[in-house]
Each structure stands twice: as C-alpha cells, then as structure tokens.
Amino acid sequence: MSQFAIRTEAISKQYKIGMGSMPNVREALISALSSAKRHASRLFTRRPATGDNYFWAVKDVSLDIRPGELVGLVGANGAGKSTLLKMLSRVTVPTAGRAIIRGRVGSMLEVGTGFHTELTGRENIFLSGAILGMSKAEIRRKFDEIVAFSEIEKFIETPVKHYSTGMYLRLAFSVAVHLEPEVLFVDEVLAVGDARFFSKCINKMRSLHARGMTITLVSHHMFLVQTLCTRAICMSQGRVLFDGDPLNAIASYRKSLDAAAAAQGATVSTRSVAKGHGRIQVFQLEPQGDWASATEPYPDSGMKLTFVADAEPNTSVGFRVGVSSMGGFSYYTFYSDPMRVPPSGRITCELQIPQLMLLPGHYGIFGGLLKAEGANHFLAEECLQIFVQGRGPTSVLGNGSGGTDNLFWNRGIWTTANDAENDSQVQVQGERYR
Amino acid sequence: MDAAPLLIIQPLKGLVSLQLPELWRHREVLYFLIWRDIKVRYKQTALGATWAIIQPFLTMVIFSIFFGRLAKVPSDGLPYPLFSYAALVPWTFFATGLTQASNSLVSSSNLITKVYFPRLVVPMAAVFAGLLDLTIASSLLLLMMAHYHRGMTVHVVWVPALVFLALITSTGVSFWFSALNVKYRDIRHVLPFVVQLWMFATPIAYPTSIVPVRFRAIYALNPMAGVIEGFRWAVLGSGNPPGIMLIVSSSIAVLVLISGAYFFRRLETTFADIV
Numbered sequence: 275m276s277q278f279a280i281r282t283e284a285i286s287k288q289y290k291i292g293m294g295s296m297p298n299v300r301e302a303l304i305s306a307l308s309s310a311k312r313h314a315s316r317l318f319t320r321r322p323a324t325g326d327n328y329f330w331a332v333k334d335v336s337l338d339i340r341p342g343e344l345v346g347l348v349g350a351n352g353a354g355k356s357t358l359l360k361m362l363s364r365v366t367v368p369t370a371g372r373a374i375i376r377g378r379v380g381s382m383l384e385v386g387t388g389f390h391t392e393l394t395g396r397e398n399i400f401l402s403g404a405i406l407g408m409s410k411a412e413i414r415r416k417f418d419e420i421v422a423f424s425e426i427e428k429f430i431e432t433p434v435k436h437y438s439t440g441m442y443l444r445l446a447f448s449v450a451v452h453l454e455p456e457v458l459f460v461d462e463v464l465a466v467g468d469a470r471f472f473s474k475c476i477n478k479m480r481s482l483h484a485r486g487m488t489i490t491l492v493s494h495h496m497f498l499v500q501t502l503c504t505r506a507i508c509m510s511q512g513r514v515l516f517d518g519d520p521l522n523a524i525a526s527y528r529k530s531l532d533a534a535a536a537a538q539g540a541t542v543s544t545r546s547v548a549k550g551h552g553r554i555q556v557f558q559l560e561p562q563g564d565w566a567s568a569t570e571p572y573p574d575s576g577m578k579l580t581f582v583a584d585a586e587p588n589t590s591v592g593f594r595v596g597v598s599s600m601g602g603f604s605y606y607t608f609y610s611d612p613m614r615v616p617p618s619g620r621i622t623c624e625l626q627i628p629q630l631m632l633l634p635g636h637y638g639i640f641g642g643l644l645k646a647e648g649a650n651h652f653l654a655e656e657c658l659q660i661f662v663q664g665r666g667p668t669s670v671l672g673n674g675s676g677g678t679d680n681l682f683w684n685r686g687i688w689t690t691a692n693d694a695e696n697d698s699q700v701q702v703q704g705e706r707y708r
Numbered sequence: 709m710d711a712a713p714l715l716i717i718q719p720l721k722g723l724v725s726l727q728l729p730e731l732w733r734h735r736e737v738l739y740f741l742i743w744r745d746i747k748v749r750y751k752q753t754a755l756g757a758t759w760a761i762i763q764p765f766l767t768m769v770i771f772s773i774f775f776g777r778l779a780k781v782p783s784d785g786l787p788y789p790l791f792s793y794a795a796l797v798p799w800t801f802f803a804t805g806l807t808q809a810s811n812s813l814v815s816s817s818n819l820i821t822k823v824y825f826p827r828l829v830v831p832m833a834a835v836f837a838g839l840l841d842l843t844i845a846s847s848l849l850l851l852m853m854a855h856y857h858r859g860m861t862v863h864v865v866w867v868p869a870l871v872f873l874a875l876i877t878s879t880g881v882s883f884w885f886s887a888l889n890v891k892y893r894d895i896r897h898v899l900p901f902v903v904q905l906w907m908f909a910t911p912i913a914y915p916t917s918i919v920p921v922r923f924r925a926i927y928a929l930n931p932m933a934g935v936i937e938g939f940r941w942a943v944l945g946s947g948n949p950p951g952i953m954l955i956v957s958s959s960i961a962v963l964v965l966i967s968g969a970y971f972f973r974r975l976e977t978t979f980a981d982i983v
Binding site for chain 1: 713714715716717718719720736737739740741743744747748751752818819820821822823824825977978980981
C-alpha cells in the first residue's frame with residue numbers, strides 16, 4: 275500500500291438548489307428522536323437525493339496525495355474546489371464517499387477566521403490561533419514571530435476595528451500561516467496585502483513545504499500554481515478534469531474556460547476594448563523561430579506583431595505591448611515613440627520581438643493604443659493568448675529539479691580556463707514577485 | 709508519521725457519538741470563546757460590567773413594588789427585595805445564558821462555515837461566560853444581606869453545586885434551542901416567551917409554599933425550581949432544605965443535557981450547509 279497523506283474515495287457532496295419546502299419543526303423533532311430506529315429524515319443524514327432541485331458540487335473525486343506534496347487546485351468558480359477543501363477540513367460532511375487523512379489537519383479557508391473586531395491585535399492572535407487549532411502554549415511561543423511577520427508591531431494593542439484592511443489581512447494571515455499541522459488546506463487566501471507581503475506569504479508556503487508539510491491550496495493565480503506547486507488538479511463541475519504537473523493542469527483549466535466561453539458564444543483568445551475614440555486590432559502575428567519544438571527544452575521563439583489602429587486624425591498616439599502571465603502578472607512592456615495619426619485616421623505599426631525568452635505555457639499579449647498627449651490613457655486595447663510549447667525545463671545536474679519556479683529562460687555562456695568553448699543554456703532567476 | 713492518527717471523513721451513519729474525548733481536546737477553544745464573550749460583552753458600553761448588577765436589580769425593584777408591596781405576595785418571612793433578588797441572581801444567569809447560547813451558532817456562522825471544531829463548545833461558551841456576571845451580581849446580594857442584617861449560614865457551601873445545576877440546565881436547553889435555531893430561525897422569536905413563561909413557572913416572585921401541594925411534583929420537574937429554592941435556602945437559610953425537589957431537578961437537568969447533546973450532534977453535520 276502506498277503511503278498517502280490524503281486519500282479520497284469517490285467523495286461527493288450534494289447541495290440543494292435554493293430553499294425547498296422546510297420540514298416542519300414537529301417532523302424534525304420526531305425524526306431526531308427516532309433516529310435510533312434508522313429512519314432519520316434527510317434533514318439529518320443528507321442522503322443522496324434525486325431531482326432537479328439537487329446538484330453535485332463535488333462528484334466522485336478520488337485522489338491520493340502523498341506526504342510532502344504541494345498540490346494546487348484550479349478550476350472555474352463553482353468547479354467544486356472549495357467544497358472539496360471544506361469536506362477535507364471537516365467543515366461540511368460528504369454526502370457520499372469518504373476521505374482518509376493521516377496527520378494533524380489545519381485549514382485556512384478564510385483570512386481572519388475567529389477574529390473579533392472589538393478585540394486588539396494581541397487578543398485576536400490568541401483567539402484566532404486557538405480556533406484554528408493551536409494550543410495556548412504554542413501561540414505564546416510563536417507570538418513574536420507572528421507579530422513580526424505581520425509587520426504591525428506598533429498597533430498590536432489597538433482594536434482591530436481601527437486597522438486598515440491591509441493591516442487586518444496581514445495580521446490574520448500571519449496567524450494562520452504559523453499553524454503547523456502536517457496537512458494544510460488553503461483556500462484562495464494567499465493574495466492578501468501588497469505585492470511585497472504576497473511574496474513573503476509565498477516564501478512562507480515554500481518553507482512550510484520544504485519542511486515536509488502536505489499542502490493543498492486553491493488558487494486562481496495561475497502564476498502561483500505554476501511556480502509553487504509540485505502537482506496541480508484541475509476541476510470542472512465537481513469532477514477532476516486533469517491531475518498531474520501544474521503546467522498541464524493550467525492548460526486544462528484554460529481549455530475548460532475556453533470551452534465554457536465558447537458555449538456562451540464568446541471568444542476568449544482575443545478581446546477588443548474600446549475606451550474612448552479608438553480601435554486597435556492585431557492585424558498579424560507572425561511567430562519566428564521554433565515555437566512548437568517538443569524536443570528543445572526552451573523554445574527559441576520570437577514574433578512579429580502588426581497592429582492596425584483607428585484613432586482621431588492628426589492626434590498623437592503611441593502603442594504599448596505588454597506580455598504577461600495568464601494570472602495577469604506583467605513580464606515586460608514595450609512602448610512605441612509617439613506618432614501622428616494620418617488624415618485617414620488609420621495607422622499601422624509593427625513590433626518585432628526577437629526572442630520572447632518565455633518558458634512553455636500560456637501567455638497573454640496586450641496591445642494597447644494610447645493617447646500620447648496629456649494623461650497617459652488608453653484609447654483601446656486588445657488581448658490575445660499565445661501558447662509556447664517545449665519540452666520544459668530540466669537541469670543538467672539531472673536531479674530533476676529543473677526549476678518550474680522560473681519565469682524566463684535566458685542564454686548564458688560559461689567559460690572555464692581549460693575548455694573555453696563549453697557553452698550551455700542557463701536559467702536566470704527572474705525577479706519573481708513584482 | 710507512522711504514529712499519526714488517521715482521520716476518516718464520511719457521511720454520518722447510524723447513531724451519533726458525543727465524542728467527548730475530542731471535546732476535551734478542544735477545551736482551549738472553549739476557554740478562548742468564553743474569554744472572548746466576556747471581553748466583548750460590555751465593550752463600548754458606558755456602564756460596563758455594572759450591567760450585570762443593574763438587570764437583576766431593576767427587576768427586583770419592579771417585583772418588590774408590584775408583587776411585594778401591591779399584591780402582597782408572601783416571601784417566606786424574608787424582606788421581599790432580598791427574597792426576590794436572591795432568586796433573580798441565579799435566574800438571570802440561567803436566562804441570559806439560554807438566550808445568548810440559543811443564538812450563538814447563528815451568530816458564529818462565520819466560524820462554523822470556515823473551520824472545524826466540536827460545535828458543542830459554541831453554546832457552552834455562551835452559557836459559561838455568564839458566570840462572571842453571576843459573580844458580579846452576587847456581590848450586591850451580599851450587600852443587601854448586610855443591609856437586612858441576614859447572616860450567612862453554613863448551607864452556603866451548597867451554592868457552587870446549585871450554580872452548577874443551573875449551568876447544566878441552561879447548557880442542556882441551549883443545545884436543543886441553538887441546534888434548532890440553525891434551521892428554524894423561529895426559535896429566536898419564540899425564545900423571549902419561553903423565558904418569560906419559564907420565569908413564572910419558577911419560584912422567583914413567589915415562594916414554592918403557595919403552590920398547591922398536589923402540583924408540587926409536576927412543579928419540581930422544572931429544574932430551575934429546584935435551583936432557585938435551593939439557592940434561597942443555601943444563602944438566606946429560608947424554608948426547608950429542598951432535598952427531594954433537588955433530586956428531581958438534577959435528574960431532569962442531566963436528562964435534558966444528555967439528550968440535548970445527542971440532538972445537537974445529530975444536527976451538527978448540517979450546520980455548515982444551512983446556517
């Protein structure tokens with residue numbers, strides 16, 4: 275039998291849509307009293323029911339998560355991710371199936387669980403910590419660490435109702451992140467505070483993982499899932515769509531989103547936003563290099579973009595092209611010089627990017643038309659999605675830790691005294707959290 | 709890792725267990741919830757903890773005027789204000805605890821939907837937090853006894869046991885009401901009447917001696933009747949030791965507590981989904 279930290283066996287959860295007819299109080303009382311005779315009403319046992327009024331939030335999910343894995347759960351809203359976490363953290367009971375968890379469980383399903391606004395920061399650390407499952411001695415031991423992490427030393431004796439939202443979230447998160455269970459469940463709570471604090475939270479997650487904690491987290495931050503997780507599961511409509519490496523899980527998630535959007539008659543890959551008097555369109559995207567290589571670790575990819583834009587004649591405009599992650603993190607941006615719109619009102623322009631330096635995955639390209647005079651605001655914007663293929667990163671050291679936490683690749687040339695011609699590709703740690 | 713406990717999560721089948729060991733493991737959560745309730749109860753009030761005295765005191769004044777002075781209700785030979793206040797101290801503890809605890813699950817919905825711990829601690833904390841108010845209110849009782857030149861008797865050693873009986877009665881009833889309140893918010897509206905009716909079915913404004921003898925057995929089924937009679941006897945030395953009455957009261961209280969806990973546990977699995 276393989277060792278597991280979390281195992282689910284066809285775990286399912288059914289909910290009722292809306293509020294149907296209420297069983298009356300008498301009925302409820304009677305069925306409660308006679309439950310020993312095993313004919314308790316649905317109020318108590320929540321047996322699977324059939325009919326239009328019921329739906330499966332999670333259906334037949336069977337997973338094995340090994341100790342020390344850091345698993346990302348991705349999927350559209352309503353895919354069942356949070357319900358799954360709620361069942362695993364025992365907040366709600368499955369309708370069918372079961373789960374087995376080995377080790378002490380901690381969960382962060384919300385930022386600020388147990389916080390009371392009338393109490394001070396110090397008091398809330400104890401209150402929230404206890405509710406989340408820490409002992410008093412444990413909280414006392416970690417108190418200074420929690421306060422230091424939250425960076426609100428000065429306000430620790432102030433009631434949290436006087437805190438700014440950011441301060442509140444930082445404190446709440448700091449308490450939660452100092453839980454030290456063996457199995458941790460995290461719902462979409464990592465993206466709190468400013469970018470710097472976010473990066474701190476991510477590093478904390480990393481160090482918990484490094485210490486061997488089994489972590490399962492729900493996130494809509496594809497960037498985070500890609501860089502942090504060792505495995506990702508994509509869910510859709512209560513079922514597991516994909517389970518495996520994060521990059522492919524994200525691709526599966528994108529596909530499910532596209533499919534959902536296509537079903538609604540919308541296209542996701544391009545969108546045109548008209549803001550003010552202008553229109554921009556990508557006339558042509560010409561890939562250059564070897565984009566679709568499945569053998570090279572890093573695709574040698576460049577591209578040429580041709581834009582056609584309409585704007586008010588004789589005004590001055592500029593183009594802006596941004597390359598970003600699907601999660602919305604901007605990697606780099608190109609600005610054109612201001613140019614004059616000809617009397618026809620139509621302007622074309624071309625951008626050549628010789629080397630994208632992107633790792634395999636999905637990316638967003640944002641083409642924007644800006645007014646060059648006065649405030650730097652958008653006239654129009656268009657977004658399109660690109661997919662860079664490739665074998666994926668591997669390390670020459672062969673330990674398999676090829677570094678999914680990189681953002682870019684770059685080419686470097688190594689030289690040693692005895693072998694001046696030895697060059698190889700080196701990954702550069704990008705500035706990760708900006 | 710081998711020694712790590714296995715946690716099995718599955719639908720509720722058959723009889724529920726009270727899982728008292730688990731409740732015991734979460735005693736610190738109970739402690740912190742009580743502590744929170746006490747800390748928060750009188751935050752941002754001008755009079756603060758004085759409210760713990762004002763409530764029973766004003767009720768005593770009203771009772772003394774209408775029942776004691778105007779209706780001439782007998783009071784076992786005690787000054788009426790002392791007679792009623794000695795009953796109002798444990799009663800207020802019971803009634804406030806019941807009211808707070810019955811709404812406790814609904815007002816803690818943010819906890820219930822986000823984190824696991826035995827839900828029994830929520831109503832328990834609301835009741836237990838009233839012990840501080842009880843202590844504060846008792847201090848006025850001592851002052852009143854000094855004022856009326858009533859000495860303390862040795863029976864006073866029974867007070868903790870009587871308070872404990874009031875505590876388990878309040879907790880037991882709260883288990884029923886708080887669990888039902890999650891699904892049927894009607895409870896919130898029914899509760900004030902229940903409390904009022906219960907007060908008149910308890911010897912607070914009048915002594916048990918005016919209850920006809922043939923009804924005494926039924927009367928004793930109200931656990932609070934035993935508590936109040938016992939409390940007066942223990943503190944003021946009035947009447948006879950309510951032996952039989954207390955045995956009946958205690959039995960009923962324990963029955964309510966255990967059945968309430970089972971009922972609560974039975975409904976507990978649905979709390980997060982319907983609260």
